Amino acid sequence: MTDEHRQYDVVIVGCGPTGATLGLLLARSGVKVCILDKARDIYPLPRAVHFDDEIMRIFQNAGIAEKLAPCLHVNAGMRFLDQEGALLLDWPRPRKITEQGWHASYRFHQPDLENILREELQKTECVDVRTETEAVEIKDEGKKVRLRARDLDTGRKQEMTSKYVVGCDGANSFVRQSLPQGTEDLGFQQKWLVIDVILKSDMPQLGEYTLQYCNPNFPMTYCRNPGLRRRWEMAIDETSDDMAVQDQNRIWQMLAKWVTPECAEIERTAVYQFRSLVAKHWRDGRVMIAGDAAHLTPPFMGQGMCAGIRDASNLAWKLSSCLRNGHNDILLSSYNEERKPHVRKFIETAVQLGELICSKTPEHALRTFASDAVEKNSMKSLKLPLGQSKLSELVGAKMPLVGTLFGQPGLLSGKKMDEIYPYRPILVTFKPLKESLYPVASSEEFPKLEEVLTESNLDGVLIRPDRYLLTYTENRAETVSLATDQNIRNWFA
Ligand SMILES: Cc1cc2nc3c(=O)[nH]c(=O)nc-3n(C[C@H](O)[C@H](O)[C@H](O)COP(=O)(O)OP(=O)(O)OC[C@H]3O[C@@H](n4cnc5c(N)ncnc54)[C@H](O)[C@@H]3O)c2cc1C
Numbered sequence: 001m002t003d004e005h006r007q008y009d010v011v012i013v014g015c016g017p018t019g020a021t022l023g024l025l026l027a028r029s030g031v032k033v034c035i036l037d038k039a040r041d042i043y044p045l046p047r048a049v050h051f052d053d054e055i056m057r058i059f060q061n062a063g064i065a066e067k068l069a070p071c072l073h074v075n076a077g078m079r080f081l082d083q084e085g086a087l088l089l090d091w092p093r094p095r096k097i098t099e100q101g102w103h104a105s106y107r108f109h110q111p112d113l114e115n116i117l118r119e120e121l122q123k124t125e126c127v128d129v130r131t132e133t134e135a136v137e138i139k140d141e142g143k144k145v146r147l148r149a150r151d152l153d154t155g156r157k158q159e160m161t162s163k164y165v166v167g168c169d170g171a172n173s174f175v176r177q178s179l180p181q182g183t184e185d186l187g188f189q190q191k192w193l194v195i196d197v198i199l200k201s202d203m204p205q206l207g208e209y210t211l212q213y214c215n216p217n218f219p220m221t222y223c224r225n226p227g228l229r230r231r232w233e234m235a236i237d238e239t240s241d242d243m244a245v246q247d248q249n250r251i252w253q254m255l256a257k258w259v260t261p262e263c264a265e266i267e268r269t270a271v272y273q274f275r276s277l278v279a280k281h282w283r284d285g286r287v288m289i290a291g292d293a294a295h296l297t298p299p300f301m302g303q304g305m306c307a308g309i310r311d312a313s314n315l316a317w318k319l320s321s322c323l324r325n326g327h328n329d330i331l332l333s334s335y336n337e338e339r340k341p342h343v344r345k346f347i348e349t350a351v352q353l354g355e356l357i358c359s360k361t362p363e364h365a366l367r368t369f370a371s372d373a374v375e376k377n378s379m380k381s382l383k384l385p386l387g388q389s390k391l392s393e394l395v396g397a398k399m400p401l402v403g404t405l406f407g408q409p410g411l412l413s414g415k416k417m418d419e420i421y422p423y424r425p426i427l428v429t430f431k432p433l434k435e436s437l438y439p440v441a442s443s444e445e446f447p448k449l450e451e452v453l454t455e456s457n458l459d460g461v462l463i464r465p466d467r468y469l470l471t472y473t474e475n476r477a478e479t480v481s482l483a484t485d486q487n488i489r490n491w492f493a
Pocket of ligand 1 (some may be wrong): 013014015016017018019036037038039043047048049050051110133134135136168169170171173174194272290291292293299301302303304305306307308
Protein backbone atom coordinates (compact mmCIF):
# COMPACT_ATOMS: atom_id res chain seq x y z
CA MET A 1 0.00 0.00 0.00
CA THR A 2 1.36 3.44 -0.85
CA ASP A 3 0.56 6.74 0.84
CA GLU A 4 -0.37 9.69 -1.31
CA HIS A 5 2.54 11.01 -3.32
CA ARG A 6 4.28 14.03 -1.76
CA GLN A 7 6.49 16.65 -3.34
CA TYR A 8 9.26 18.63 -1.66
CA ASP A 9 12.10 20.89 -2.64
CA VAL A 10 14.65 18.84 -0.68
CA VAL A 11 14.42 15.46 1.03
CA ILE A 12 17.06 14.88 3.71
CA VAL A 13 17.69 11.28 4.71
CA GLY A 14 18.81 11.19 8.35
CA CYS A 15 17.96 13.58 11.17
CA GLY A 16 21.20 13.44 13.16
CA PRO A 17 23.01 16.74 13.81
CA THR A 18 23.97 17.17 10.13
CA GLY A 19 20.50 16.55 8.66
CA ALA A 20 18.70 18.56 11.34
CA THR A 21 21.02 21.58 10.93
CA LEU A 22 20.72 21.40 7.14
CA GLY A 23 16.92 21.34 7.51
CA LEU A 24 16.91 24.45 9.72
CA LEU A 25 19.26 26.38 7.43
CA LEU A 26 17.19 25.50 4.34
CA ALA A 27 14.06 26.60 6.17
CA ARG A 28 15.67 30.04 6.61
CA SER A 29 15.03 30.61 2.89
CA GLY A 30 11.58 29.02 2.91
CA VAL A 31 12.67 25.79 1.21
CA LYS A 32 10.10 22.99 1.59
CA VAL A 33 11.97 20.15 3.28
CA CYS A 34 11.18 16.61 4.36
CA ILE A 35 13.57 14.90 6.80
CA LEU A 36 13.31 11.13 7.17
CA ASP A 37 14.83 9.15 9.99
CA LYS A 38 14.48 5.45 10.48
CA ALA A 39 14.86 5.76 14.26
CA ARG A 40 11.87 6.60 16.45
CA ASP A 41 13.82 9.20 18.43
CA ILE A 42 17.22 10.84 18.63
CA TYR A 43 20.22 8.63 19.35
CA PRO A 44 20.09 8.75 23.16
CA LEU A 45 23.68 7.97 24.05
CA PRO A 46 26.56 10.42 24.15
CA ARG A 47 28.84 10.49 21.14
CA ALA A 48 30.30 13.93 20.30
CA VAL A 49 31.37 16.04 23.27
CA HIS A 50 33.14 18.98 21.65
CA PHE A 51 32.58 21.69 19.03
CA ASP A 52 34.24 24.99 18.22
CA ASP A 53 33.37 28.67 17.72
CA GLU A 54 32.61 28.34 14.00
CA ILE A 55 30.09 25.59 14.76
CA MET A 56 28.42 27.62 17.52
CA ARG A 57 28.09 30.43 14.96
CA ILE A 58 26.38 28.05 12.53
CA PHE A 59 24.00 26.97 15.32
CA GLN A 60 23.38 30.68 15.92
CA ASN A 61 22.47 31.09 12.24
CA ALA A 62 20.23 28.02 12.46
CA GLY A 63 18.41 29.72 15.35
CA ILE A 64 19.32 27.47 18.31
CA ALA A 65 22.28 29.22 20.01
CA GLU A 66 20.23 30.80 22.76
CA LYS A 67 18.66 27.49 23.79
CA LEU A 68 21.92 25.62 23.45
CA ALA A 69 24.17 28.02 25.40
CA PRO A 70 23.01 26.98 28.92
CA CYS A 71 23.85 23.32 28.12
CA LEU A 72 27.48 24.07 27.26
CA HIS A 73 30.72 24.11 29.20
CA VAL A 74 33.53 26.35 27.97
CA ASN A 75 36.52 24.14 27.36
CA ALA A 76 39.88 25.08 28.90
CA GLY A 77 41.95 23.14 26.37
CA MET A 78 43.72 19.87 25.77
CA ARG A 79 46.99 18.62 27.21
CA PHE A 80 49.03 15.68 25.97
CA LEU A 81 50.99 13.98 28.74
CA ASP A 82 53.86 11.51 28.54
CA GLN A 83 54.15 8.25 30.46
CA GLU A 84 55.42 10.09 33.55
CA GLY A 85 52.61 12.64 33.41
CA ALA A 86 54.86 15.45 32.10
CA LEU A 87 53.40 17.88 29.55
CA LEU A 88 54.33 16.91 25.98
CA LEU A 89 52.01 19.16 23.98
CA ASP A 90 49.64 21.93 25.06
CA TRP A 91 46.55 23.03 23.11
CA PRO A 92 45.16 25.92 25.17
CA ARG A 93 41.71 27.29 24.27
CA PRO A 94 41.61 30.84 25.67
CA ARG A 95 38.31 31.51 27.39
CA LYS A 96 37.80 34.88 25.78
CA ILE A 97 35.32 35.43 22.95
CA THR A 98 36.96 34.85 19.55
CA GLU A 99 36.50 36.83 16.32
CA GLN A 100 33.63 34.42 15.53
CA GLY A 101 31.66 35.97 18.40
CA TRP A 102 31.74 32.83 20.58
CA HIS A 103 34.17 30.89 22.77
CA ALA A 104 36.91 28.94 21.00
CA SER A 105 35.79 25.54 22.23
CA TYR A 106 32.77 24.01 23.95
CA ARG A 107 31.98 20.75 25.71
CA PHE A 108 28.44 19.45 25.23
CA HIS A 109 26.21 16.39 25.48
CA GLN A 110 25.14 15.30 21.97
CA PRO A 111 21.58 14.25 23.01
CA ASP A 112 21.00 17.79 24.42
CA LEU A 113 21.96 19.29 21.06
CA GLU A 114 19.87 16.80 19.07
CA ASN A 115 16.81 17.43 21.26
CA ILE A 116 17.12 21.19 20.74
CA LEU A 117 17.52 20.75 16.98
CA ARG A 118 14.42 18.53 16.86
CA GLU A 119 12.36 20.98 18.94
CA GLU A 120 13.32 23.79 16.58
CA LEU A 121 12.43 21.65 13.54
CA GLN A 122 9.01 20.87 15.04
CA LYS A 123 8.34 24.62 15.21
CA THR A 124 9.44 25.20 11.63
CA GLU A 125 6.51 25.20 9.24
CA CYS A 126 8.22 24.32 5.99
CA VAL A 127 9.97 21.25 7.47
CA ASP A 128 8.21 17.90 7.69
CA VAL A 129 10.09 15.46 9.98
CA ARG A 130 9.10 11.81 9.57
CA THR A 131 10.59 9.44 12.09
CA GLU A 132 10.51 5.63 11.90
CA THR A 133 10.69 6.11 8.16
CA GLU A 134 13.49 4.41 6.31
CA ALA A 135 14.62 5.47 2.85
CA VAL A 136 14.81 2.32 0.74
CA GLU A 137 15.11 3.42 -2.89
CA ILE A 138 16.38 6.54 -4.67
CA LYS A 139 16.11 7.30 -8.36
CA ASP A 140 17.53 10.47 -9.92
CA GLU A 141 15.22 11.17 -12.87
CA GLY A 142 17.18 14.14 -14.18
CA LYS A 143 14.87 17.01 -13.23
CA LYS A 144 13.74 15.48 -9.95
CA VAL A 145 14.56 12.63 -7.60
CA ARG A 146 12.07 9.91 -6.70
CA LEU A 147 12.46 8.38 -3.25
CA ARG A 148 10.70 5.40 -1.73
CA ALA A 149 10.54 5.01 2.02
CA ARG A 150 9.02 2.51 4.43
CA ASP A 151 7.09 3.41 7.57
CA LEU A 152 8.71 1.07 10.09
CA ASP A 153 5.70 1.19 12.39
CA THR A 154 2.97 0.30 9.91
CA GLY A 155 5.03 -1.23 7.11
CA ARG A 156 3.41 1.19 4.64
CA LYS A 157 5.39 2.32 1.62
CA GLN A 158 5.70 6.05 0.99
CA GLU A 159 6.73 7.69 -2.23
CA MET A 160 7.94 11.23 -2.61
CA THR A 161 9.68 13.37 -5.20
CA SER A 162 11.96 16.31 -4.63
CA LYS A 163 14.35 18.50 -6.57
CA TYR A 164 17.27 17.31 -4.42
CA VAL A 165 18.07 14.51 -1.97
CA VAL A 166 20.80 14.86 0.65
CA GLY A 167 21.98 11.78 2.52
CA CYS A 168 22.88 12.75 6.09
CA ASP A 169 22.39 9.14 7.05
CA GLY A 170 25.60 8.48 8.92
CA ALA A 171 28.56 6.15 8.56
CA ASN A 172 26.64 3.28 6.90
CA SER A 173 24.87 5.66 4.54
CA PHE A 174 22.25 4.17 2.28
CA VAL A 175 22.25 7.27 0.05
CA ARG A 176 26.01 6.93 -0.53
CA GLN A 177 25.27 3.63 -2.26
CA SER A 178 23.42 5.48 -5.01
CA LEU A 179 26.53 7.58 -5.81
CA PRO A 180 29.57 6.31 -7.70
CA GLN A 181 31.42 4.16 -5.19
CA GLY A 182 34.82 4.72 -3.66
CA THR A 183 36.31 5.78 -0.36
CA GLU A 184 39.71 7.16 0.47
CA ASP A 185 41.17 5.62 3.62
CA LEU A 186 43.60 7.93 5.44
CA GLY A 187 45.05 5.00 7.30
CA PHE A 188 43.72 5.05 10.86
CA GLN A 189 41.75 2.16 12.27
CA GLN A 190 41.68 1.39 15.96
CA LYS A 191 39.36 0.00 18.54
CA TRP A 192 38.61 2.22 21.55
CA LEU A 193 36.50 1.69 24.63
CA VAL A 194 34.41 4.74 25.59
CA ILE A 195 33.17 5.08 29.18
CA ASP A 196 30.72 7.83 30.12
CA VAL A 197 30.45 8.56 33.79
CA ILE A 198 28.19 10.83 35.87
CA LEU A 199 29.72 12.10 39.09
CA LYS A 200 27.55 12.13 42.21
CA SER A 201 28.96 15.55 43.07
CA ASP A 202 31.61 17.81 41.58
CA MET A 203 35.24 16.62 41.77
CA PRO A 204 37.40 19.65 40.89
CA GLN A 205 40.52 17.53 41.38
CA LEU A 206 39.77 15.81 38.03
CA GLY A 207 40.63 19.10 36.37
CA GLU A 208 39.24 21.29 33.60
CA TYR A 209 41.48 20.10 30.76
CA THR A 210 40.98 17.28 28.32
CA LEU A 211 43.95 15.01 28.92
CA GLN A 212 45.55 12.74 26.35
CA TYR A 213 47.68 10.13 28.07
CA CYS A 214 50.37 9.25 25.53
CA ASN A 215 51.29 6.12 27.41
CA PRO A 216 52.61 3.39 25.08
CA ASN A 217 51.16 0.71 27.39
CA PHE A 218 47.78 2.31 27.91
CA PRO A 219 46.83 5.17 25.52
CA MET A 220 43.86 7.02 26.97
CA THR A 221 41.78 10.21 26.89
CA TYR A 222 39.96 12.02 29.72
CA CYS A 223 37.23 14.58 28.86
CA ARG A 224 35.73 17.13 31.23
CA ASN A 225 32.19 17.26 29.89
CA PRO A 226 29.32 19.55 30.97
CA GLY A 227 27.82 19.40 34.45
CA LEU A 228 28.78 16.20 36.23
CA ARG A 229 29.51 14.23 33.07
CA ARG A 230 33.03 12.93 32.53
CA ARG A 231 34.41 10.58 29.86
CA TRP A 232 37.35 8.19 29.64
CA GLU A 233 38.35 6.63 26.32
CA MET A 234 40.91 3.83 26.14
CA ALA A 235 42.64 2.18 23.20
CA ILE A 236 42.03 -1.57 23.28
CA ASP A 237 43.50 -4.49 21.45
CA GLU A 238 41.96 -5.26 18.04
CA THR A 239 41.49 -8.89 19.04
CA SER A 240 39.91 -8.19 22.44
CA ASP A 241 36.36 -9.33 23.13
CA ASP A 242 34.04 -6.30 23.04
CA MET A 243 31.82 -7.66 25.80
CA ALA A 244 34.69 -8.67 28.08
CA VAL A 245 36.33 -5.21 27.95
CA GLN A 246 33.03 -3.68 29.08
CA ASP A 247 32.84 -5.80 32.22
CA GLN A 248 31.91 -3.35 35.01
CA ASN A 249 34.41 -4.74 37.54
CA ARG A 250 37.20 -4.40 35.04
CA ILE A 251 36.12 -0.84 34.19
CA TRP A 252 36.02 0.26 37.83
CA GLN A 253 39.51 -1.16 38.27
CA MET A 254 40.75 0.89 35.33
CA LEU A 255 39.07 4.05 36.64
CA ALA A 256 40.08 3.50 40.28
CA LYS A 257 42.78 6.17 40.10
CA TRP A 258 40.12 8.84 39.42
CA VAL A 259 36.63 7.64 40.41
CA THR A 260 34.93 4.81 42.32
CA PRO A 261 31.29 3.61 42.52
CA GLU A 262 31.00 5.67 45.72
CA CYS A 263 31.43 8.95 43.87
CA ALA A 264 30.23 8.18 40.32
CA GLU A 265 28.01 5.99 38.20
CA ILE A 266 28.67 4.59 34.75
CA GLU A 267 26.16 6.01 32.28
CA ARG A 268 27.19 3.76 29.43
CA THR A 269 30.12 1.99 27.81
CA ALA A 270 30.67 1.27 24.12
CA VAL A 271 33.38 -0.05 21.85
CA TYR A 272 34.02 1.96 18.67
CA GLN A 273 36.19 1.40 15.64
CA PHE A 274 37.76 4.81 15.02
CA ARG A 275 38.29 5.27 11.27
CA SER A 276 39.60 7.91 8.87
CA LEU A 277 37.62 7.81 5.62
CA VAL A 278 36.55 10.29 2.96
CA ALA A 279 34.03 9.32 0.26
CA LYS A 280 35.40 10.01 -3.23
CA HIS A 281 32.03 11.14 -4.58
CA TRP A 282 29.84 13.51 -2.57
CA ARG A 283 27.36 14.24 -5.33
CA ASP A 284 25.92 12.74 -8.46
CA GLY A 285 23.39 14.94 -10.24
CA ARG A 286 20.71 15.85 -7.72
CA VAL A 287 21.75 13.41 -4.99
CA MET A 288 24.45 14.27 -2.46
CA ILE A 289 25.80 13.25 0.93
CA ALA A 290 26.97 15.19 4.00
CA GLY A 291 28.28 14.52 7.52
CA ASP A 292 29.38 11.04 8.56
CA ALA A 293 27.90 9.74 5.30
CA ALA A 294 30.73 11.60 3.49
CA HIS A 295 33.62 11.39 5.96
CA LEU A 296 34.76 9.77 9.21
CA THR A 297 37.51 10.94 11.51
CA PRO A 298 39.04 9.59 14.70
CA PRO A 299 37.68 11.87 17.46
CA PHE A 300 40.99 13.17 18.86
CA MET A 301 40.30 16.75 17.73
CA GLY A 302 36.56 16.57 18.45
CA GLN A 303 35.81 17.50 14.83
CA GLY A 304 33.67 14.72 13.29
CA MET A 305 30.28 16.29 13.86
CA CYS A 306 31.79 19.76 13.34
CA ALA A 307 32.70 18.74 9.78
CA GLY A 308 29.10 17.64 9.15
CA ILE A 309 27.76 20.95 10.45
CA ARG A 310 30.16 22.80 8.13
CA ASP A 311 28.89 20.65 5.23
CA ALA A 312 25.31 21.66 6.08
CA SER A 313 26.21 25.35 6.20
CA ASN A 314 28.13 25.15 2.91
CA LEU A 315 25.35 23.30 1.12
CA ALA A 316 22.09 24.90 2.31
CA TRP A 317 22.45 28.27 0.54
CA LYS A 318 23.65 26.57 -2.65
CA LEU A 319 20.59 24.31 -2.74
CA SER A 320 18.28 27.20 -2.04
CA SER A 321 19.92 29.21 -4.86
CA CYS A 322 19.43 26.28 -7.28
CA LEU A 323 15.79 26.02 -6.27
CA ARG A 324 15.17 29.68 -7.06
CA ASN A 325 17.41 30.24 -10.06
CA GLY A 326 17.49 26.77 -11.62
CA HIS A 327 19.88 23.87 -11.19
CA ASN A 328 23.48 25.13 -11.25
CA ASP A 329 26.16 22.48 -11.64
CA ILE A 330 29.03 24.86 -10.91
CA LEU A 331 27.49 25.96 -7.63
CA LEU A 332 26.70 22.41 -6.51
CA SER A 333 30.12 21.09 -7.56
CA SER A 334 31.69 23.78 -5.41
CA TYR A 335 30.18 21.97 -2.38
CA ASN A 336 32.58 19.05 -2.48
CA GLU A 337 35.40 21.02 -4.14
CA GLU A 338 35.40 23.37 -1.14
CA ARG A 339 34.57 20.97 1.65
CA LYS A 340 36.60 17.86 0.78
CA PRO A 341 40.14 19.32 1.12
CA HIS A 342 39.02 21.17 4.26
CA VAL A 343 37.74 18.09 6.07
CA ARG A 344 40.64 15.99 4.77
CA LYS A 345 43.15 18.28 6.52
CA PHE A 346 41.24 17.96 9.81
CA ILE A 347 41.20 14.17 9.47
CA GLU A 348 44.92 14.03 8.64
CA THR A 349 45.72 16.08 11.74
CA ALA A 350 43.42 13.93 13.92
CA VAL A 351 45.14 10.81 12.57
CA GLN A 352 48.54 12.25 13.52
CA LEU A 353 47.27 13.09 16.99
CA GLY A 354 45.99 9.51 17.31
CA GLU A 355 49.41 8.23 16.26
CA LEU A 356 51.04 10.49 18.84
CA ILE A 357 48.74 9.26 21.63
CA CYS A 358 49.34 5.62 20.72
CA SER A 359 53.02 5.91 19.80
CA LYS A 360 55.67 3.69 21.39
CA THR A 361 57.91 6.80 21.31
CA PRO A 362 55.66 9.85 21.82
CA GLU A 363 58.57 12.36 22.02
CA HIS A 364 59.78 11.21 18.60
CA ALA A 365 56.23 11.26 17.20
CA LEU A 366 55.88 14.85 18.38
CA ARG A 367 59.20 15.94 16.87
CA THR A 368 58.15 14.54 13.49
CA PHE A 369 54.56 15.85 13.65
CA ALA A 370 53.91 17.30 10.20
CA SER A 371 51.16 19.89 10.62
CA ASP A 372 50.91 23.67 10.77
CA ALA A 373 48.80 23.18 13.88
CA VAL A 374 51.78 22.01 15.96
CA GLU A 375 54.93 23.93 16.72
CA LYS A 376 57.31 22.40 19.23
CA ASN A 377 55.19 21.79 22.35
CA SER A 378 52.27 23.96 21.44
CA MET A 379 49.23 23.34 19.31
CA LYS A 380 46.78 25.81 17.81
CA SER A 381 43.36 25.30 16.29
CA LEU A 382 43.19 24.78 12.53
CA LYS A 383 41.65 27.71 10.65
CA LEU A 384 41.59 26.55 7.07
CA PRO A 385 40.40 28.15 3.86
CA LEU A 386 37.93 26.26 1.70
CA GLY A 387 39.23 24.26 -1.23
CA GLN A 388 39.34 26.15 -4.54
CA SER A 389 36.33 25.87 -6.77
CA LYS A 390 35.05 27.15 -10.11
CA LEU A 391 32.65 29.36 -8.18
CA SER A 392 35.37 31.74 -7.01
CA GLU A 393 36.90 31.87 -10.51
CA LEU A 394 33.51 32.84 -11.90
CA VAL A 395 32.83 35.69 -9.54
CA GLY A 396 36.25 37.10 -10.37
CA ALA A 397 37.56 36.69 -6.87
CA LYS A 398 41.25 37.00 -6.18
CA MET A 399 43.20 34.83 -3.79
CA PRO A 400 44.30 34.62 -0.97
CA LEU A 401 41.45 35.99 1.17
CA VAL A 402 38.73 34.28 -0.84
CA GLY A 403 37.43 31.18 0.90
CA THR A 404 38.55 32.23 4.37
CA LEU A 405 36.12 32.46 7.25
CA PHE A 406 35.09 36.02 8.07
CA GLY A 407 34.61 37.12 11.69
CA GLN A 408 31.46 38.22 13.43
CA PRO A 409 31.84 41.72 14.85
CA GLY A 410 29.36 43.15 17.32
CA LEU A 411 27.22 46.28 17.11
CA LEU A 412 27.83 49.02 19.65
CA SER A 413 24.65 47.76 21.35
CA GLY A 414 26.35 44.37 21.86
CA LYS A 415 24.27 42.51 19.25
CA LYS A 416 26.23 40.19 16.96
CA MET A 417 26.29 40.73 13.20
CA ASP A 418 24.64 37.40 12.31
CA GLU A 419 21.77 38.07 14.72
CA ILE A 420 20.76 40.87 12.39
CA TYR A 421 21.40 39.03 9.10
CA PRO A 422 21.07 35.31 9.89
CA TYR A 423 22.35 33.04 7.12
CA ARG A 424 22.23 35.76 4.45
CA PRO A 425 25.00 37.24 2.31
CA ILE A 426 26.39 40.47 3.75
CA LEU A 427 28.36 43.24 2.10
CA VAL A 428 30.81 44.61 4.63
CA THR A 429 32.24 48.07 3.97
CA PHE A 430 33.25 51.37 5.60
CA LYS A 431 30.18 53.49 4.90
CA PRO A 432 26.53 52.64 4.22
CA LEU A 433 25.69 52.40 0.48
CA LYS A 434 22.81 54.19 -1.25
CA GLU A 435 22.00 51.15 -3.32
CA SER A 436 22.81 47.52 -2.58
CA LEU A 437 21.40 44.11 -3.45
CA TYR A 438 22.67 42.84 -0.08
CA PRO A 439 22.27 43.86 3.52
CA VAL A 440 25.24 46.14 4.23
CA ALA A 441 27.23 46.05 7.46
CA SER A 442 29.28 49.23 7.71
CA SER A 443 32.01 50.18 10.14
CA GLU A 444 29.75 53.04 11.30
CA GLU A 445 27.52 50.43 12.98
CA PHE A 446 30.19 47.79 13.64
CA PRO A 447 33.32 49.71 14.75
CA LYS A 448 35.46 46.56 14.68
CA LEU A 449 35.02 46.37 10.89
CA GLU A 450 37.14 49.45 10.31
CA GLU A 451 40.14 47.71 11.83
CA VAL A 452 39.47 44.50 9.84
CA LEU A 453 39.17 46.31 6.48
CA THR A 454 42.11 48.65 7.12
CA GLU A 455 44.35 45.79 8.19
CA SER A 456 43.72 43.97 4.89
CA ASN A 457 43.78 47.18 2.85
CA LEU A 458 40.27 46.58 1.54
CA ASP A 459 37.21 48.73 0.94
CA GLY A 460 34.64 45.96 1.06
CA VAL A 461 34.10 42.22 1.36
CA LEU A 462 31.14 40.13 0.29
CA ILE A 463 30.54 37.28 2.68
CA ARG A 464 28.39 34.26 1.91
CA PRO A 465 25.60 32.94 4.13
CA ASP A 466 28.07 30.35 5.50
CA ARG A 467 30.34 33.31 6.44
CA TYR A 468 33.20 32.46 4.09
CA LEU A 469 34.45 35.29 1.95
CA LEU A 470 33.21 35.23 -1.65
CA THR A 471 35.02 38.25 -3.05
CA TYR A 472 36.42 41.64 -2.03
CA THR A 473 36.96 45.17 -3.30
CA GLU A 474 39.90 47.52 -2.94
CA ASN A 475 38.21 50.88 -3.46
CA ARG A 476 34.85 52.59 -3.18
CA ALA A 477 34.05 52.43 -6.91
CA GLU A 478 34.55 48.66 -6.90
CA THR A 479 32.35 48.34 -3.81
CA VAL A 480 29.54 50.37 -5.40
CA SER A 481 29.72 48.22 -8.53
CA LEU A 482 29.78 44.93 -6.54
CA ALA A 483 26.78 46.08 -4.49
CA THR A 484 24.63 46.31 -7.62
CA ASP A 485 26.08 43.46 -9.71
CA GLN A 486 23.00 41.33 -10.44
CA ASN A 487 25.08 38.47 -11.92
CA ILE A 488 26.90 37.88 -8.66
CA ARG A 489 23.70 38.41 -6.65
CA ASN A 490 22.09 35.57 -8.61
CA TRP A 491 24.53 33.09 -7.08
CA PHE A 492 22.89 33.69 -3.72
CA ALA A 493 19.29 33.35 -4.94
C1 LIG B 1 32.98 8.18 20.75
C2 LIG B 1 32.74 9.30 19.80
C3 LIG B 1 33.17 10.57 20.14
C4 LIG B 1 32.94 11.63 19.26
N1 LIG B 1 33.35 12.88 19.62
C5 LIG B 1 33.12 13.91 18.80
C6 LIG B 1 33.42 15.24 19.22
O1 LIG B 1 33.85 15.47 20.34
N2 LIG B 1 33.17 16.25 18.34
C7 LIG B 1 32.64 16.04 17.11
O2 LIG B 1 32.47 17.02 16.37
N3 LIG B 1 32.30 14.78 16.71
C8 LIG B 1 32.51 13.74 17.52
N4 LIG B 1 32.09 12.48 17.16
C9 LIG B 1 31.45 12.27 15.86
C10 LIG B 1 29.96 12.60 15.86
O3 LIG B 1 29.25 11.94 16.86
C11 LIG B 1 29.39 12.26 14.48
O4 LIG B 1 30.25 12.82 13.50
C12 LIG B 1 27.98 12.80 14.29
O5 LIG B 1 27.05 12.20 15.14
C13 LIG B 1 27.54 12.56 12.83
O6 LIG B 1 26.32 13.18 12.62
P1 LIG B 1 25.48 12.85 11.32
O7 LIG B 1 24.22 13.63 11.47
O8 LIG B 1 26.31 13.05 10.11
O9 LIG B 1 25.18 11.27 11.41
P2 LIG B 1 24.41 10.46 12.55
O10 LIG B 1 24.44 11.17 13.85
O11 LIG B 1 24.96 9.08 12.50
O12 LIG B 1 22.90 10.45 12.06
C14 LIG B 1 22.48 9.68 10.96
C15 LIG B 1 20.98 9.49 11.04
O13 LIG B 1 20.53 8.86 9.84
C16 LIG B 1 19.53 7.93 10.16
N5 LIG B 1 19.46 6.95 9.04
C17 LIG B 1 20.43 6.10 8.63
N6 LIG B 1 20.01 5.41 7.54
C18 LIG B 1 18.75 5.83 7.25
C19 LIG B 1 17.80 5.50 6.23
N7 LIG B 1 18.05 4.59 5.28
N8 LIG B 1 16.60 6.14 6.24
C20 LIG B 1 16.30 7.06 7.21
N9 LIG B 1 17.19 7.40 8.18
C21 LIG B 1 18.39 6.81 8.20
C22 LIG B 1 19.96 7.34 11.49
O14 LIG B 1 18.86 6.79 12.21
C23 LIG B 1 20.55 8.57 12.18
O15 LIG B 1 19.60 9.24 12.99
C24 LIG B 1 32.30 11.40 18.02
C25 LIG B 1 31.85 10.12 17.69
C26 LIG B 1 32.05 9.08 18.58
C27 LIG B 1 31.54 7.72 18.22
